[in-house]
Amino acid sequence: MSTYNSGDLLWLGDWGSLWILFLLILGAFVFAISYYDLRILSKRKCWTLVGLRIWVYLLAVLFLLEPAIDLKNTSKVKNQVAVLIDSSISMDLPSEAGSKTSRLSLAKSGLKALNIPPNKTDDEHVYSFFHFDKESELLPNTDALQAIGPKTDLAGVLEDIKKGFSQKDLGGIIILSDGIMNGDMGSRTRRGETLDAATKSTLERFQAPINTMVSGDPASLRDLAIVNLARDDFAFVHNKVSIEVSIQAVGIKDRDLKLMLSRDGKEVQTRLLKIRKGKSIYKLRFEFVPQKIGKEVYSIDLPHLENEALYENNHAQFLQKIIRDKIRALQVVGRPSWDERFLRRHLKQNPNVDLISFFILRTNQNIRVAGNDELSLIPFPTDELFQDELGSFDLVIFQNFNFGPYDMRRYLSEISKFVKEGGGFVMIGGDLSFSKGGYANTAIADILPVELSDDSDAIDFRPFKPQLTDAGTRHPITTLAFDPTANRELWKQLPDQRGTNIVLKAKEGASVLAVHPTLSYGGEKMPVITIGEAEEGRVMALTTDSTWRWGIERVGDGGTSREYQLFWNNAFRWLIKDPELKLIRIENQKEEFDVGSATKIAVRLSKPDYTPLTNQQITLSVEFKPFDKQTKDPVKLYTRQIRTDGGGIGETMLKMEKAGIYTIFAESKTDGGVLKDRDVIIALGSVNEYRDILPRPKFLKQVASASGGRFTRLGKDTPSVNLLPSKSIQVNRRRVIHLWDTPWSFLLIIALLASEWMLRRRWGRL
Amino acid sequence: MNRREYLKCMASLIALSSAAIPGLAIAMGPEDKFTIAQLKYKGAFNTRPTALRRLTLEVEKRTSISTGPKIPRLSATQKSLYQYPLLFWSGDQAFDSLPQKATQALRDFLLSGGMLVVDASDGVVDGPFVQSIRRELTAVFPNRKLSSIPSDHVLYKSFFLVDKPVGRLAISKELEGIFDEDRLVLILSQNDMLGAWAKDNFGSWTFNCEPKGDKQREMSYRLGINIVMYALCTNYKSDQVHVPFILKRRKWKVD
Structure with missing residues (x-):
């Protein structure tokens, strides 16, 4: 007994x-x-x-x-106590100014001061040790713990603990941290604010005291930091982008500093930061207008001051995705015509097109019977169109336009440069176009996908029907019907074109989509619709000036203007590189990653009819360039051969070991030519932990208070905790x-x- | 040009010449030049036979528009009507109702991009011809009504700055029109514009313009050229880039 x-x-x-x-x-x-x-x-x-x-x-x-x-x-059942030690990277910082003791070391000392028995059990409690950053993990050996975690998510960690101890009595939690929390809880309660209702409710629901011990003293630190960037995930090209930069300056005497915004290592803008006594948070705004669609990596930099606690947070990088809101098209016309009228009307009716037209209504050859004040004519704003504002357009249309009379030769190289930097350009035929417009041996001839004759009278005026080439049967511009045979038939039914400019042949690398039925050069039929790429930009050459007939004569034949609209819509979408029309697309889940993380890179390949291109080899290479301005040239990380699956997708992994810019190139040789795509992602190091490095004792104190726990300043107070006594009996x-x-x-x-x-x-x- | 480029160019020209090309021209061909068509119907449709050609000649002289020599006269049901999106309908007397097929064809033509200018030559406001026209227009556009074209419409500034619409006569102070969205598809003039433009074979004006003589004739030509320019450029002159210039020339205040 x-x-x-x-x-x-x-x-x-x-x-x-x-x-x-x-x-x-x-x-x-x-x-x-x-x-x-x-x-x-x-x-x-x-x-x-x-x-x-x-x-x-x-x-x-x-x-x-x-x-x-x-x-x-x-016997009594002992309550469980979770001891959580912050192992995020901010815990590696000094606990206070001038101290060589890190916050983690101070936390370890505080843990020892709690006098928890070596077997982690006393009369009332069993202690379980965890380290945490963005998630928690059992800690077998406290001494070996290192501060390397990229993020601190207290709310997520507490939720994990709650789930882990759901079958046991939780007597309390002990948290040793610097209080820098960049998960939900820390973000909701900013520095100096009281806990929000949601956080309080979460803590109260825990039904166990959370004892907090702050490691580090914010009072004595000296630091200048970019703590936050308020910006949109994407911006519209040619529209103002606004970025609000929050800067924290502590322990720094009154002075003026320069905050710089740069892109690709080149300064874009600067702002003056006036640090004044009694103020620690400053907000400055950058506003700029992106000129190109795509992804641009920007950097914001503050100067390094002496004895700062950390220099990494003086810099911030971000990737700005710039998308198109509307297609901005410039239509320049040498003389009013039905071709111009139908195209202008078509573009004007498209709500996604912002059209600027400029027509030459009168030339020097015309008789002047009225003074300028009786006319609505305005000067041809060549400087504005082709120099000042050219970069704001996505597409330039030269429709039966000759540059000669307007002293425009000097602008042709600007247009060529605009195209090579990513713009779209289409030259439409007419008696003022191609060789007849004097474009042979000009900068425009360099970017055109066809070779021009030096004969300035090279025009054939016989009606004809353009014949689709094999490429034209499948290319999105000339695909007016999905089925290739039906497409060819449809083209045969379109009204005749009335004459054509004569060009020699397509340039190497260009694609001829339609040819003249009778005219030929060197055994090859003369191209009528030709497309090509000029470095980053795309160019189309259409040697006729009567596509408007597809828009109205076709109606007279019992059809509709659908083919006219579809042809030009397709052409403009291709010229401006509509992402939906890319046959090869690199697809990433997001643009910004943490250093050390890995991501899956998927490359989607499509046939010209936009069905998946299966079992196709893709060469995928990745280049890396660190953010620092000293490194000019990227380093190639790897080149891999991958194959597309049944869905036309090839995949590989990329691990981002270092902070910087990762440029991904994909290339595939297909029957329709070489397809290429490029994408940019960035890896950011400790971006969250280093933004605001000041310990947050007030935040931790509020957490303890809201849950019935105690708060201790490590190194200053004697550690004290409140843990629930054991209530359960075990038989x-x-x-x-x-x-x-x-x-x-x-x-x-x-x-x-x-x-x-x-x-x-x-x-x-x- | 280096030797290789020169040879290449010469070779290309030889090759092109050897192709079956019937001829090279300095323009894309007469068919592709701007031409006005005249509507043919049962009745006196050709009251001013030389007027439209005179207008196209003035257009050629005064603007950069390249015009063709022909003035095709086509009935509403002719398929070739669609090759000439600007159509004039003139007359000086009442006429029988057009067949339903013709009114349907006119509607299709206008809604697919065509434009119709009606000019009454009878010199009477709301005379028999205009009454017949109004009757036909209710058949062509049952749901659209003729309305006054406002004086600030781009038609009055598409090339010349025109204050009021005149022709051989100045009996009507306004033009009427029918719109398809923002585009004028039909213009009705009762001032006999064609009468002001017409010349005989000796180059003399066929009619005198009243009450202001040749000054009025000039203003009528300007209106005709504006109509052509509007047909080809639609609302180009209402684009924002033009507005300050036009306001300034009209001596209106620019904010």
Whole structure:
């Protein structure tokens, strides 16, 4: 029995309370009958016999109730205590100015000061050690812990702890941290603010005190840091982009500093930062207008001051995705014509096109019968169009336009440069276009996908129907019907073109989509619709000036203007590199990654009809360039050969070991030519942890207060924690002894019955 | 040009010459030049036979537009109508209703990009011809009504700055029109513009212009050229880039 330290009486009989009540009433009735029957006997004899009968009855009832003794050996169940040590990279910083003790070392010392037994168990609690950053992990050896985590997400970690201890009694949590939290909880409560309602509610729901110990003192630190960049994930080209930079300056005397925004290592803008006493947070705004679609890597830099706690946070990088809001097209026309009118009308009706037109309505050859004040003519703004504003356009259309009379030769190289830097250009035929417009041997001839004749009268005026080439059958510009055969038939039904400019042949690398049925050069039919690329830009050469007839004559033939609209829509989308029309596309899940993370790079390949191009080899290479301005040339990381699957997608992994710019190139040789794509992603090092490096004791104090825990400043206060006492009991051993189930109990009843029978007989009662 | 480029160029020209090219021209061909068509219908449709050619000649002289020599006269149901998106409809007397097929064809033509200019030569406001026209237009556009073309419409500034619409006469102070969205598809003039433009074979003006003589004729030509320019450039002159210049020349205040 000494092994049991507690016991309980049990009733094992399966009798309801009504039955027990009935038996008691029955017993009382039996007692009354017996007393009545034996009342003639002396009082002693009467009560002796009644007593014996009551005992027998009570024993019988007791047997029915099956009494037993439940013996137990019990002990207290110890509450669980989670000890969380912040192992994010900010814990590697000095605990205070001039100190060589890191915040992590101070936290380790604080942990020792708690005097937790080596077996992590005391009378009331069992301690489990974790380190945490963006998630928590069991910590087998505190001494070996290093501060390398990229992010601190306290809310997520507490949620994990709650789930992990859901089957156990949690006596409390002890957090040792510098308080720099960049997950939900830390972001919701900014420095100096009180805890928000959601955080308070989360902490209260925990039902266990959270004791916090701050490692580090913000008072003595000296640091200049870019703590936040407020910006949109993407911007529209040619539209103002606004970036608000939040700067924290602590421990720095009054002075003026330069904040610089740069792109690709070149300064874009600067702002003056005036640091003044009594103010620690400053907000400055950069505004600029991106000129190109794509992804641009920007850097914001503050100068390095002496004795700063950290220099990494004086810099911030971000990748700005610049997309198109509208196609900005410049239509320059040498003379009004139906071709111009239908194209202008088509572009004007498209809400996604922002069209600037300029038409030459009168030339020097025209008779002037009215003064300028009686005309609505304006000067040809060549400087504005081809120098100042050229970069703001996505597409330039030269429609039957000759540059000669307008002293424009000097702008042709600007247009060529505009195209080579990514712009779109289309030259549409007419008696002022191609060689007839004097473009042979000019900068425009360099970018055109066709070779021009030096004969300035090279025009053929016979009507003709352009014939699609194989490439034209499949190319999105000339795909007016999905089925290639139907497409060819459709082109045959289009109204005739009335004449063509004569060009020699397509340049190498250009694609001829349609040819003249009879004109030829060197055995090859003369190209009518030709496309090509000039470095980053795209160019189309259309040697006729009567596509407008597809828009109206086709209606007269019983058709619609659909083909005209589709042709030009397709052409403009291709010229401006509409991403949806790219046959090869690098697809990344996001643009910005943490250093050390890995991402899957997917390359999607499509056939010209935009069905998946399967089992096709892709050469994928990655170049890396660090953010620093000293490194000019990127380093090639790898080149891999991958193959597309049934969905036309090839995949590979990229691990980003260092902070910087990763440029991905994909190339595939297909039947339709070499397809290329390029994408940029960046890896940012410790971006969250180093933005604001000041310890946040107030935040941790509020966390402790909201949950009923205690707050300690490590290195200054004696560590103190509030943990819930153990409430649960654990049964280690148990034994149930049945009191009625013995021969002695039956013998006792028999003995009592026998005694009653014997005494009753002796006392003269039968 | 180096020797190789020169030889290449010469070779290309020889090759092109050897191809089956019937001829090289200094323009894309007469078919592709701007031409006005005249609507042919049962009645006196050709009241001013030389006027439209005179207008196209003036257009050629005064603007950069290259015009063709022909003035095709086509009925509404002729398929070739679609080759000439600017169509003039003139007359000086009442005419019978057009067949339904013709009104349907006119509607299709105008809504697919064509433009119709109606010019009354009878010299009477709302005369028999105009009444016939109004009747036909209800058949062509049952749901669109003729309305006054406002004086600030781009038609009055598409090339010349024109204050009011005049022709041989100045009996109507306004032009009427029918719009398809923001585009004028039909213009109705009652001032006999064609009468002001017409010349005889000796080069003399066929009619005198009243009341302001040749000055009025000049203004009528300017309006005709503006109509051609509008047909080819639509609302180009209402583009923002032109607005300050035009306002300044009209001596309107620019904010």
